[in-house]
Amino acid sequence: DAKTTQPPSMDCAEGRAANLPCNHSTISGNEYVYWYRQIHSQGPQYIIHGLKNNETNEMASLIITEDRKSSTLILPHATLRDTAVYYCIVSLSGTYKYIFGTGTRLKVLA
Amino acid sequence: GAVVSQHPSRVICKSGTSVKIECRSLDFQATTMFWYRQFPKKSLMLMATSNEGSKATYEQGVEKDKFLINHASLTLSTLTVTSAHPEDSSFYICSAGQGDTEAFFGQGTRLTVV
Numbered sequence: 001d002a003k004t005t006q007p008p009s010m011d012c013a014e015g016r017a018a019n020l021p022c023n024h025s026t027i028s029g030n031e032y033v034y035w036y037r038q039i040h041s042q043g044p045q046y047i048i049h050g051l052k053n054n055e056t057n058e059m060a061s062l063i064i065t066e067d068r069k070s071s072t073l074i075l076p077h078a079t080l081r082d083t084a085v086y087y088c089i090v091s092l093s094g095t096y097k098y099i100f101g102t103g104t105r106l107k108v109l110a
Numbered sequence: 111g112a113v114v115s116q117h118p119s120r121v122i123c124k125s126g127t128s129v130k131i132e133c134r135s136l137d138f139q140a141t142t143m144f145w146y147r148q149f150p151k152k153s154l155m156l157m158a159t160s161n162e163g164s165k166a167t168y169e170q171g172v173e174k175d176k177f178l179i180n181h182a183s184l185t186l187s188t189l190t191v192t193s194a195h196p197e198d199s200s201f202y203i204c205s206a207g208q209g210d211t212e213a214f215f216g217q218g219t220r221l222t223v224v
Binding site (some may be wrong): 099 | 211
């Protein structure tokens, strides 16, 4: 079973920040949090990952709570092309074996 | 970043025939690759771990005789759906990784059995 839970769907206005939450209360100390997204009929695309510190790259920011039981993916200025299903996954670094939860279907509205 | 490529991207086959899907790591070597299947509007379900030079490890409930996996080289894993039936129609996706990086996914193969 997946170790993450996410809201099934969210809407966000174009140009606004999209904040996608993820609960992973049973995460172990050496497991990372990975975020991917999947646009219809394509393979998942990597977005960002982190262990305990907040992370930022050109696509998004990842905020991990101090107890590591939850995290938030932030898309700072959502565009229509960000409409996708977003998956939060916890896994050991370098194992690549991912158990996907149900994900959050994000719809960016014009 | 690393690239994982699948072929074909779409395939239609007749009921009772077998179909092979290839997954290649284009710029790195992968001792393990992973196969997933995905039904419409559902999440990815891990089917099996493909191990280079040894037998694949299947997840509970996945028929190993139906879904044959071969990982004969460090850059190629194949999934063969044997004696395909309409219920095997699905989106099949592979992944692989290198070092301590994240996993990279192929673009997926849509199988339709008619």
